Amino acid sequence: MAIKERKEREKQDMRNLIIESATQLFLKHGYDKTSIRNMADDIEYSPATIYLYFKDKDEIFYVIHENGFALLDTELRKNDAIKNPFERLGAIGRTYMKFAFDNPDYYDLMFIMRAPLSQIKSEAEWKAGECAFGYVTQTIGECLEQKLIKPADVLLISISVWSFVHGLVSLYLRGRMCIVPMPDDVIEAMLDSAVTNYLIGLKA
Template identity: 70%
Template sequence: MAIKERKEREKQEMRNLIIESATQLFLKQGYDKTSIRSVADDIEYSPATIYLYFKDKDEIFYVIHENAFDILNRLLRQHEVIADPFERLAALGRTYIEFGLKNPDYYDLMFIMRAPMSQIKNEEKWKAGECAFGYLLTTLAACLEQKKIRQADLHVTGIQVWSYVHGLVSLYVRERMCILMQPDDVTREMLYKSFELFLANLKT
């Protein structure tokens, strides 16, 4: 392996190490209590090393955030092959729920944990989040055009759908579904069935 290629690989490995450490620290002790020094201590390097790769804590959070949204986007886009927009909408909702159930840590960082959005909002950088919501709106627009769902404002309906699946996943991720006193597989199935009933109420 050429020296340049080896250095690039080592640089990427260090970035990944920092990101993995920061992710766990953000989840364990919160964004505000996590510092560059705490990340450096966790990976046993100096804070100066961290600054060679990221300018500040916000930038680390941004990278983690975008990586998570990239995963979600790819999962959602796999349903582009579904011709019927209502069936596609149903698939998007199920995939969103499944993503949250399988990736509770990522979901917490993306949608629940309180953290500054300044880095994400700067220079229109939140393309990943806009892409995911935009795809939902595109699917809903097709549903409205083909009269698959009741006529309503597109963006209001988009927020309505997103809020519903987010609520289901958030209750599960934060372990509030324990109130049902059901086995985990039964609880998960209830989430999907609840979404199906929600969709049925949107139909014309």
């Protein structure tokens, strides 16, 4: 009975087709323009067919959100080559910001929007987020071991570092940095030096 397996394969192919179409539409035209009907048009199936492969729209965007994390993870871990954990932490911060500015729609889905997280059943099951965050806590842990930063709870520092960079990035992406009336490149430089400054403050 290889039929069952072929059917399973075909089901996965169809899921992939839908995700590919949704991702392409999402990155090209944004979240609002990525409707079930647009996806259906794109893959040349009826809208109802999509519901045979995904429970709802949020489930589709949860997968896209997970793919975004895979992307970010790959980028972040490229900094593994940097042996000094404090230097690595700085590089991770800059990589994180670059990711956000290069992929604002992914960043939105991953850290700002509510939609994709409606999928997690509750009680800490955000696997995608845990992986990237784990890399930060690990690096900060090494910094603490080597006494490169002021002693404090590793989780508290991790959350602080993450929140600091996320704060800068998300206020910028949502247009709130217009309170300082400067051209975009000047602001981006400012955000960069804010991170640099912040990390200096952590130094032991």
